[in-house]
Amino acid sequence: MMLEVPGAAMLEAVTLTKRYEDGVLALDHVSFAVKPGQIFAMLGANGAGKTTAINLFLNFIEPTDGEARIDGIVTHKEPLLAKQRVAYVSENVMLYPNFTAVQNLDYFARLGGKTGYTKDDYRSVLLRVGLSEDAHNKRLKGFSKGMRQKCGIAIAILKDAPAILLDEPTSGLDPKAGFEFQQLLDSLRTEGKAILMSTHDIFRAKEVADIIAIMNNGRIVMQEPASRLLGQDLERLYMQYMAGHTAAEAVA
Amino acid sequence: MLRTIIEKEIRDIIGSSKFAISFGVCAALILLCFVTGAVNYKTSQAQYEAAKAENLRQMEGLTDWFSVQQHRIFLPPHPLASLVSGVSNDIGRTTEVRGRGELNADGSRYAEDPVYAVFRFLDLEFLFQVVLSLLAILLGYDAISGEKERGTLRLSFSNGLPRATYILGKLIGSFLALIVPLLLALAIGSLIYPILGVPLSGIDWLRLALIILAGLLFVGAFLTLSVMVSAFTQRTSSSFLVLLVVWIGAVLIIPRASVLLAGRMVDVPSVDELASQKARLASQLMEEDRTRMSEFNTPPAAPGEDFEPDKMLKLFNTFMDSLADARDKQMAEFGGRLNEDRANKQQAQERLAFSIARVSPSASFALATSALAGTDMFLKEHYRDQTMDYQQEYGKFMKEKTGLNPGGRMVIMLRDDNENEKPKEIDPSEMPAFKYAPPAFAESFGRAIFDLGLLAFFNLLFFTGSVFGFLRYDVR
Structure with missing residues (x-):
C-alpha cells in the first residue's frame, strides 16, 4: 500500500x-x-x-x-x-563523553562536510534545541539522556541536510x-x-x-x-x- | 576529513582520564628507568675501577714476574647496558688470564648479587616489553568496538565518510597520541644520563636513538594490533580478552617456548660434558708426560768439566717447555674441535630459537635493542675474543719478562740470595692494560636491522589487517 x-x-x-x-x-x-x-x-x-x-x-x-x-x-x-x-539522530545519543557539547558539534559538523561554523553558530543551535548555555562547554560525561539527545538533534540541524x-x-x-x-x-x-x-x-x-x-x-x-x-x-x-x-x- | 578524524582521535585519547593516569605512570617509570640506569652504571663503574685497582695492588711488593701466575681482567660496564641489560648481567665479567689455554669468564652480576636475579632490573627493555605494550593495548582495544558501543560509529557513518579514511584517521591519530607523548618522556629521560654524569659518546646517542625507535615500533605494533582486533570484534570486552591472551602469548610465552623447543630439536653438549672429555685427555697426556719426565736424563758432564746446575736447569726447563708445548698443542686441537662442534650446534640452536621467537614482536624487539646496546648474545663471544687477544699480548709480555712461556708450568729455579742486595720490586703498571672495545656500531646495527625491519613489518601487517577488518565491519 x-x-x-x-x-x-x-x-x-x-x-x-x-x-x-x-x-x-x-x-x-x-x-x-x-x-x-x-x-x-x-x-x-x-x-x-x-x-x-x-x-x-x-x-x-x-x-x-x-x-x-x-x-x-x-x-x-x-x-x-x-x-x-541526510542527517541522523539515534535512539540513544552517546557522542564523545570527554568532549564538550561544542566540541562534539564541531567534530560531527566537520565530518558532515560543514567546516565554516563558528562557536557562535554552535551556541545558537544548542540554544535552539533547548540546551542551556552553561552546559555548552561542559563535558558530555555528566549529561542526562535528554541533554545528549538535544546535542544529537543539534548535530542533525548543523548538517543542514534536506x-x-x-x-x-x-x-x-x-x-x-x-x-x-x-x-x-x-x-x-x-x-x-x-x-x-x-x-x-x-x-x-x-x-x-x-x-x-x-x-x-x-x-x-x-x-x-x-x-x-x-x-x-x-x-x-x-x-x-x-x-x-x-x-x-x-x-x- | 582525514585531518578532522586524526585531530579528534588525538584529543579523545589524550583528554581521557584513562590516558592521563596510565601515561602518567608510564612517564614516571621511564624517568625512573633512566635514573636507576645512571645510578646502576655509576655503581658498576666504581666496582670495576675498584676491582682493577685491587688486581694491581695484589702485585705490589712482588719482586719477580714469575710470581705473577694469574692476572685478572674485567668486562667494563657500558652505560647502555643499564638501559637494555640483555645478557650483560648473565655472562661472566671477570677472566683470569694465564698466558695460554682456554679462558673462562666468571663472576656474573647475578652470581655476585643473586637478589637481582630474583626480580631482574627495571630497565628500558622491560618497560617497553611489559608496561608500554600494555599501555598500547589499553589505548587501542576499544578503537572500533568502543565507538560501536557508544553509538558514535553509527553517527559518524551517517555522513558521507569513506571507511578507509575513517580507519586511517583512527590509526594515525591513535599512533600519534601514544607515540608523541612517549617520545617526549623518553627524550627527557635521556637527558638524565648526562645530567647525572654518565658519559655517552656520539655513537652511544645514536644507539640510544635507535633503541627508542625500536621501542616505538614495538609499541606501535601492539597499538595497530589492538586496533586490528578491535576492528574484528563487536564488543570491547571481547577485544580486550583476545588482546590479553595475545599479549601473554607474544610477550611471556613465545620467546621462552621457542628456546625450549629449539633445545629439544637441536642437542648441544653441555660445557660439563666437554670439560669432562678435556679433563680425561689432559689426565692421559699428563700421565704420558710423567713417564717422559722420569726418563729425562741430563747428559753427563764432560771430563774435566764441573757440574753446572744452571745448564742442567736450562736443559730441564727446555725439556719441560717442549712437553708442555706438545701437550698444549694436543689439548688445543682436541678442545678446539670440541668447542667448534659445540659452537656450531649452539649457533644452530640459537638460530632456530630466534626464528621461532620472531613470530612475536616482543622477541624482535628484544633482539634488536640488545644488539644495538651491545648486550646481545654476541657480547659473550666478543668479550671472549678480546680476552683471547689480550692473553696473547700478556703471554708475550710475560715471556719478555721471564724468558719463559707463562701458563702454570712446572719450572725449577735457582736463586742466588744475596742478603746485601735487596731485590727490586716489579712495576705492575708495565703490564699491558686490557682495553675492552664494545662491538662496532656497524656490526651492532647489522645484527639489529633485520629485527627493526621485522618490527616495521608487524606495524604494516597489523595496519593492513585493521583496514581490511574495518572495511567489512558491521557499523550498525
Missing part, C-alpha cells in the same frame, strides 16, 4: 526488502515516500522492521530487493553521495523534553525538511506526523495521512493491527 503524494519525494522506499543471512525477513517489500516539509512516522513493535528501514537508508546494510532513495539517489549504489543529503532520519528520538525523554522535541520537529518541517521517524510513541506520532505508518513483521500494514486519522483512536487501531487484523477489520 503506497500513499500517492504529489511532488518529488526526498526520502523514498521502493519495494524495499531485507532478508538477513539467518533467513529472517526483516523488511518485506516496503514502499513509502516522504516529501520536503513532511514528517513520516513509522509505528511498530520491536522487530517490526523500523530500524532496518533506517539502516537501509543509511546503507549500513544492503537491500535484498528494492531500493532506498534519498533525493533520488539510490543509497546502496551511491552511499557517500546519498548520505550527504532529509532527517530519527530512530526512536523520544525514547526515554521526560514529557517536557518530549514536548520541546515536538516543537523542534515542527520548526524543521517548516524549514522544508523531509523527516522519517521511527517511534513507539503513538501520542507523539499523532501530534507531529503528517503521515503515519504502522509496521508489523516487516510490512507496512497501515499508511495514512494523519489528517485522516483525526478523531480515531490511534492506540486501538495500532493494537488491532498488531493483533493481525486487516485494514478493513481495524477501521471497522
Whole structure:
C-alpha cells in the first residue's frame, strides 16, 4: 500500500526488502515516500522492521530487493553521495563523553562536510534545541539522556541536510523534553525538511506526523495521512493491527 | 576529513582520564628507568675501577714476574647496558688470564648479587616489553568496538565518510597520541644520563636513538594490533580478552617456548660434558708426560768439566717447555674441535630459537635493542675474543719478562740470595692494560636491522589487517 503524494519525494522506499543471512525477513517489500516539509512516522513493535528501514537508508546494510532513495539517489549504489543529503539522530545519543557539547558539534559538523561554523553558530543551535548555555562547554560525561539527545538533534540541524532520519528520538525523554522535541520537529518541517521517524510513541506520532505508518513483521500494514486519522483512536487501531487484523477489520 | 578524524582521535585519547593516569605512570617509570640506569652504571663503574685497582695492588711488593701466575681482567660496564641489560648481567665479567689455554669468564652480576636475579632490573627493555605494550593495548582495544558501543560509529557513518579514511584517521591519530607523548618522556629521560654524569659518546646517542625507535615500533605494533582486533570484534570486552591472551602469548610465552623447543630439536653438549672429555685427555697426556719426565736424563758432564746446575736447569726447563708445548698443542686441537662442534650446534640452536621467537614482536624487539646496546648474545663471544687477544699480548709480555712461556708450568729455579742486595720490586703498571672495545656500531646495527625491519613489518601487517577488518565491519 503506497500513499500517492504529489511532488518529488526526498526520502523514498521502493519495494524495499531485507532478508538477513539467518533467513529472517526483516523488511518485506516496503514502499513509502516522504516529501520536503513532511514528517513520516513509522509505528511498530520491536522487530517490526523500523530500524532496518533506517539502516537501509543509511546503507549500513544492503537491500535484498528494492531500493532506498534519498533525493533520488539510490543509497546502496551511491552511499557517500546519498548520505550527504541526510542527517541522523539515534535512539540513544552517546557522542564523545570527554568532549564538550561544542566540541562534539564541531567534530560531527566537520565530518558532515560543514567546516565554516563558528562557536557562535554552535551556541545558537544548542540554544535552539533547548540546551542551556552553561552546559555548552561542559563535558558530555555528566549529561542526562535528554541533554545528549538535544546535542544529537543539534548535530542533525548543523548538517543542514534536506532529509532527517530519527530512530526512536523520544525514547526515554521526560514529557517536557518530549514536548520541546515536538516543537523542534515542527520548526524543521517548516524549514522544508523531509523527516522519517521511527517511534513507539503513538501520542507523539499523532501530534507531529503528517503521515503515519504502522509496521508489523516487516510490512507496512497501515499508511495514512494523519489528517485522516483525526478523531480515531490511534492506540486501538495500532493494537488491532498488531493483533493481525486487516485494514478493513481495524477501521471497522 | 582525514585531518578532522586524526585531530579528534588525538584529543579523545589524550583528554581521557584513562590516558592521563596510565601515561602518567608510564612517564614516571621511564624517568625512573633512566635514573636507576645512571645510578646502576655509576655503581658498576666504581666496582670495576675498584676491582682493577685491587688486581694491581695484589702485585705490589712482588719482586719477580714469575710470581705473577694469574692476572685478572674485567668486562667494563657500558652505560647502555643499564638501559637494555640483555645478557650483560648473565655472562661472566671477570677472566683470569694465564698466558695460554682456554679462558673462562666468571663472576656474573647475578652470581655476585643473586637478589637481582630474583626480580631482574627495571630497565628500558622491560618497560617497553611489559608496561608500554600494555599501555598500547589499553589505548587501542576499544578503537572500533568502543565507538560501536557508544553509538558514535553509527553517527559518524551517517555522513558521507569513506571507511578507509575513517580507519586511517583512527590509526594515525591513535599512533600519534601514544607515540608523541612517549617520545617526549623518553627524550627527557635521556637527558638524565648526562645530567647525572654518565658519559655517552656520539655513537652511544645514536644507539640510544635507535633503541627508542625500536621501542616505538614495538609499541606501535601492539597499538595497530589492538586496533586490528578491535576492528574484528563487536564488543570491547571481547577485544580486550583476545588482546590479553595475545599479549601473554607474544610477550611471556613465545620467546621462552621457542628456546625450549629449539633445545629439544637441536642437542648441544653441555660445557660439563666437554670439560669432562678435556679433563680425561689432559689426565692421559699428563700421565704420558710423567713417564717422559722420569726418563729425562741430563747428559753427563764432560771430563774435566764441573757440574753446572744452571745448564742442567736450562736443559730441564727446555725439556719441560717442549712437553708442555706438545701437550698444549694436543689439548688445543682436541678442545678446539670440541668447542667448534659445540659452537656450531649452539649457533644452530640459537638460530632456530630466534626464528621461532620472531613470530612475536616482543622477541624482535628484544633482539634488536640488545644488539644495538651491545648486550646481545654476541657480547659473550666478543668479550671472549678480546680476552683471547689480550692473553696473547700478556703471554708475550710475560715471556719478555721471564724468558719463559707463562701458563702454570712446572719450572725449577735457582736463586742466588744475596742478603746485601735487596731485590727490586716489579712495576705492575708495565703490564699491558686490557682495553675492552664494545662491538662496532656497524656490526651492532647489522645484527639489529633485520629485527627493526621485522618490527616495521608487524606495524604494516597489523595496519593492513585493521583496514581490511574495518572495511567489512558491521557499523550498525
